Amino acid sequence: MEKYNLLRKILINYTDNIMEQLILELKKQIIEVLNLEDVKPEDIDSQAPLFGEGLGLDSIDALELIVLMEKNYGIKLSDPAQGKEIFKSVETMAEYIEANRKK
C-alpha cells in the first residue's frame, strides 16, 4: 500500500510537471503569435479568461490560436464551436492539447 501511494504521488507530480511546462510553453507561444509585446508569461493568469476580460483577445486572435494548435501540436479543430470551451483559459487549452496532441 505504501509503495502504491508513493508511485501514485510520483505519477501525480510528473503529470503536474508536464502540465506546468506545457502551460509555460503555451504562454510563450501565445505572446509570440499574438504580438503581446509588453506581456510576460508570468503576467498571464493560467485560469483567467483569454477573451473579453483577462488578455482581452479578439476574433482574429482566436483564429491565430487555432493555427497555433495545428502548427505546433498537429491538432485540427473539426468543430469550431469547440473553441469556446478550449480557449476559455490557458489551462483549458493546455488540457485539450495534452489530451489530443499529435506532435
Place this chain on the structure above:
Amino acid sequence: MMEIKAYSRITADKMVVNGSTVYSSSDGENINLTDLYRHLGIDYPKFFKMDNLCKAGFLGAETIIRDAGMDTVTPKKDCDIVLFNSTSSLDDDIAYNNTIEDDANYFPSPSVFVYTLANIVTGEIAIRNKIMGESSFYVLKEFSSSIIYSVVKETAQETSANAVLCGWADFLNNTPDVLLMLLQRTDDGKIQFTAENINKLYR
C-alpha cells in the same frame, strides 16, 4: 482656405515633426518603428499587432494629432482622413505570402491577412482618434504633390470638413516613407496647403 497646422515626416533613418527631428536611428540602420513608438511614450498595445504600414501611419498621425491638442475620446465628425501611397499593402502581402508559399509548412496567418489592404491604416488611425468623417486611401504610381493636393482639396470641399488628416503613408523593404499633414480651416499664419508646400515638406 486650409492650412497645414502640423506635419510629420518619417523616412528610413528619422522622424521629423513640424521641422524638428524627434528621433533618429543609430549607426546608419533603418528606423525601428517599435523603438520609435517607445521613444514617443505612446501607450496603445494594439500597435504591436499592426503591420508595418499601419505602424508607420499610426506613429505619423499620433504625433501631429496630439500636437494639435486633439484627444482620443471625442468623436470627430468633421475630420476626414485621406491617404496615398504607391506600394499599397505590398509589404504585408509579402509577409502573408511567406505563410502560404511552402506546401509542407502551409499555415496562412489570419492576423497577417487582415492587413493585406492598404486602407486598413486609415481605419486604425480613425479608430484610435475617433475620426468619423470621410476615410479614403489612394494608390498612385508615385508620389505626386499635385494629385494629393487636388484630391484632398476636393474631398474637403465635398464633406465640408473642418480638419483633414492627409498625406503619404508608404512602407516597403524595411523603409517607411511617411508625410502626414493635419489641415485645418484656420488663418493663424501656418503653412498654406498647396502642392508646392506639400512638395517642400516631402523632399
